[in-house]
Amino acid sequence: MFxxxxxMKRRGLLVGACAVAVVLMASLAWWRAARPLPSAPLPSxxxxxxxxxxxxGYVFPAWWSDGSTPVRLTADGGGLLIDAPxxxxxPVRGARVDVSLPAPPTADPAAVAALPGGDGAPWVAVAFExxxxxxxxxxxxxxxxxxxxxxxxxxxxxxxxxxxTLPVRLRSNEISPAEGPSAIMTADAAVARxxxxxxVLVTTSQLGESSLHRCDPADCVWEEAPAPEExxxxxxxxxxxxxxxxxxxxxxxxxxxxxxxxxxxxxxxxGIPVGExxxxxxxxxxxxxxxxxxxxxxxxxYRIRTAGASGLDExxxxxxxxxxxxxxxxxxxxxxxxxxxxxxxxxxxDLGADPLAPGLWVLGExxxxxxxxxxxxxxxxxxxxxxxxxxxxxxxAVSSSPAQRITMTWRFDTADT
Numbered sequence: 375m376f377x378x379x380x381x382m383k384r385r386g387l388l389v390g391a392c393a394v395a396v397v398l399m400a401s402l403a404w405w406r407a408a409r410p411l412p413s414a415p416l417p418s419x420x421x422x423x424x425x426x427x428x429x430x431g432y433v434f435p436a437w438w439s440d441g442s443t444p445v446r447l448t449a450d451g452g453g454l455l456i457d458a459p460x461x462x463x464x465p466v467r468g469a470r471v472d473v474s475l476p477a478p479p480t481a482d483p484a485a486v487a488a489l490p491g492g493d494g495a496p497w498v499a500v501a502f503e504x505x506x507x508x509x510x511x512x513x514x515x516x517x518x519x520x521x522x523x524x525x526x527x528x529x530x531x532x533x534x535x536x537x538x539t540l541p542v543r544l545r546s547n548e549i550s551p552a553e554g555p556s557a558i559m560t561a562d563a564a565v566a567r568x569x570x571x572x573x574v575l576v577t578t579s580q581l582g583e584s585s586l587h588r589c590d591p592a593d594c595v596w597e598e599a600p601a602p603e604e605x606x607x608x609x610x611x612x613x614x615x616x617x618x619x620x621x622x623x624x625x626x627x628x629x630x631x632x633x634x635x636x637x638x639x640x641x642x643x644x645g646i647p648v649g650e651x652x653x654x655x656x657x658x659x660x661x662x663x664x665x666x667x668x669x670x671x672x673x674x675x676y677r678i679r680t681a682g683a684s685g686l687d688e689x690x691x692x693x694x695x696x697x698x699x700x701x702x703x704x705x706x707x708x709x710x711x712x713x714x715x716x717x718x719x720x721x722x723x724d725l726g727a728d729p730l731a732p733g734l735w736v737l738g739e740x741x742x743x744x745x746x747x748x749x750x751x752x753x754x755x756x757x758x759x760x761x762x763x764x765x766x767x768x769x770x771a772v773s774s775s776p777a778q779r780i781t782m783t784w785r786f787d788t789a790d791t
Contacts, residue, residue: 415788416736416743416745416746416788417734417736417745417747417769417786417787417788418747418749418786418787418788419734419747419749419750419784419785419786420749420784420785420786420787421749421782421783421784422770422783422784422785423459423782423783424780424781424782424783425459425780425781425782425783426779426780426781433448433449433482433483433779434482434483435447435448435449435483435759435774435781436448436483436484436485436486436499436500437486437759437760437772438485438486438487438488438657438760439656439657439760439761439762440488440490440491440612440614440657440658440659440762441490441656441657441658441659441663441705441762441763442491442762442763442764442765443458443488443762444458444459444760444762444770444772445457445458445486445487445488445497446458446459446486446772446781447483447485447486447499447501448483449481449482449483450474451479452476452477452478452479453474453475453476453477453481454474454475454477454481454483454499454501455472455473455474455475456472456473456475456486456497456499457472457473459772459781459783473523473539475499475521475539475541476541477501477503477519478503478519480503480504481501481502481503481504481519482501482502482503482504483499483501484500484501484502484518484559484560484561485498485499485500485561485562485563485576486498486499486500486563487563487564487565487612487657488565489565489566489567489572489612489614490565490612490613490614490657490658490659491614491658491659491660492567492614492659495565496522496523496524496565496572496574496591496592497522497523497524497565497591498520498521498522498523498563498565498574498576498591499520499521499523499563500518500519500520500521500544500561500563500576501518501519501520502518502519502559502561503517503518503519517543517544517545518543518544518559518561518576518578519541519543519544520541520542520543520544520576520596521539521540521541521542522539522540522542522574522589522591522594523538523539523540523591524538524591524592540591540593540594542589542594542596544576544578544587544596545596559578559579559580560578560579560580561576561577561578561579562576562577562579562609562610563575563576563577563610564610564611564612564617564657565591565612566612566613566614566615566616566617566634567614567615568615568616568617568633568634568635568636569635569636571590571636572590572591572592573588573589573590573617573636574588574589574590574591574594575587575588575599575610575617576588576596577601577608577609577610579607583607584601584606584607584608585598585601586598586599586600586601586610587599588638599638600637600638600639600640601619601640602619602621602629602631602640603621603629606621606622607621608620608621609652609655610655611655611656611657611662611681612657612662613657613658613659613660613661613662613681613682613683614659614660615634615683616632616633616634616682616683617632617633617634617638618630618631618632618643618655618662618681618682619631619632619633619640620646620652620655620664622645622646624648624649624650624651625648626648627645627646627647627648627650628645628646628650628652629642629644629645629646630642630643630644630645630646630664630679630681630686631643632681632682632683634683643681643685643686644685644686646664646666646679649668650666650667650668650677651666651667651668652664652665652666653665653666653667653676653701653702654702654703654704655681656703656704658680660682661680661681661682661684662680662681662682663678663679663680663704663705664678664679664680664681664686665677665678665701665703665704665713666678666679667701668692669694671698673694674694674695675692675693675694675695676690676692676693676694676695676701676704676713676742677690677691677692677693678690678704678711689711690711690737693737693738693740693741693742694740694741694742695713695735695741695742696741696742696744697717697744698717698718699715699716699717699718699733699735699744700715700716700717700733700757701713701714701715701733701735702714702715702716702757702758702759703715703758703759703760703761703771704761705761705762705763705769706763707763707767707768707769707786708767708769708788710736710737711736711737712734712735712736712737712761712769713734713735713742713761714732714733714734714735714758714761714771715733715757715758716730716731716732716733716756716757716758717730717731717732717733717744717751718730718731719731719751719752719753719754719755719756729754729755730754730755730756730757731750731751731752731753731754731756732750732751732753732756732757732758732771732773732782732784733757733758734747734750734758734771734786745786750784753773753782754775754778755775755777755778756773756774756775756780756782757773757774757775758771758772758773758784759772759773759774760772764785768785768786768787769785769786770783770784770785770786771783771784771786772784
């Protein structure tokens with residue numbers, strides 16, 4: 375016999391169970407929507423080459439990249455060498471980069487640059503000739519050695535033809551020997567094609583004063599060029615068809631300038647706010663990447679802007695970098711932004727300082743996340759100098775240790791590459 379009260383009880387239990395199921399399903403849907411989405415796979419490092427630098431003493435190479443081609447200027451016995459660090463058989467846009475530059479043994483690499491993204495790209499290399507000065511010599515003029523050249527990547531290099539090199543001497547600022555020799559000098563260089571004519575710029579800075587010189591590398595005769603702000607230290611970089619300059623200091627703010635005409639008519643693109651220091655200007659075909667930092671060592675924040683004919687645009691907003699480390703380069707690969715430099719390492723090398731290892735960070739949802747790779751983290755006293763995208767579209771890097779005179783080349787792959 376059917377009991378109505380028990381039927382009602384069963385219906386009540388069923389309704390209650392359904393209600394609980396609905397609540398659980400809604401809670402699961404909310405949790406799935408609210409939880410952070412899994413991040414893209416982090417890249418793993420592959421060591422692609424180890425090169426020993428044939429130098430005596432503690433020599434710092436000069437580095438350059440346009441985001442795809444790495445170039446190094448380093449001491450090479452009795453001269454200098456401009457090359458693309460990597461396995462000996464690796465081509466750079468179809469040609470080897472291995473130019474020997476005759477130079478005195480006291481020449482120290484200072485700057486190297488090429489035309490971003492250009493085949494048959496002209497290049498410039500600058501080195502300071504260190505020499506002793508007499509105490510009673512009050513008007514010493516240091517003269518950096520400068521080479522201009524062409525055919526960095528021309529097809530005829532494959533047949534063993536040497537590039538055209540033109541060694542010249544570029545007058546720098548006058549200093550008193552009491553202030554020190556050329557070690558206190560800095561140099562920067564850039565190459566652009568302005569109005570169809572190749573233009574090489576070299577700036578030298580000393581004791582807070584800067585000078586800017588230019589020439590056509592086809593027949594280089596150096597002449598002074600107008601600077602964005604006369605006499606003030608600044609850096610230069612190239613978009614290929616234009617030049618970007620940076621003036622100012624973190625305490626007063628920086629100004630970013632652009633020029634794409636033969637007369638170098640600098641125009642301001644915008645400013646970097648007070649408190650931000652610019653860590654790097656990186657040449658790039660079509661746009662220069664401006665990497666800046668704000669905050670103290672324990673609360674560092676990095677952002678990236680691009681500068682060029684279209685203006686100054688922010689592409690990576692302020693994002694903190696948790697943990698220790700030093701940042702010196704930035705690059706975009708596979709739709710993601712990366713920073714590189716060095717971090718505290720675990721491989722002990724007795725150099726009188728804490729061990730360092732190559733450091734790589736990737737932009738996460740709200741901060742720069744460290745890429746923890748065992749191979750990368752166990753390289754002693756290495757710091758990443760260049761970060762770029764290789765011919766296969768993969769993230770690549772060059773690290774070096776001046777103390778050990780070793781350069782390493784890297785490739786970074788993710789699960790989907």
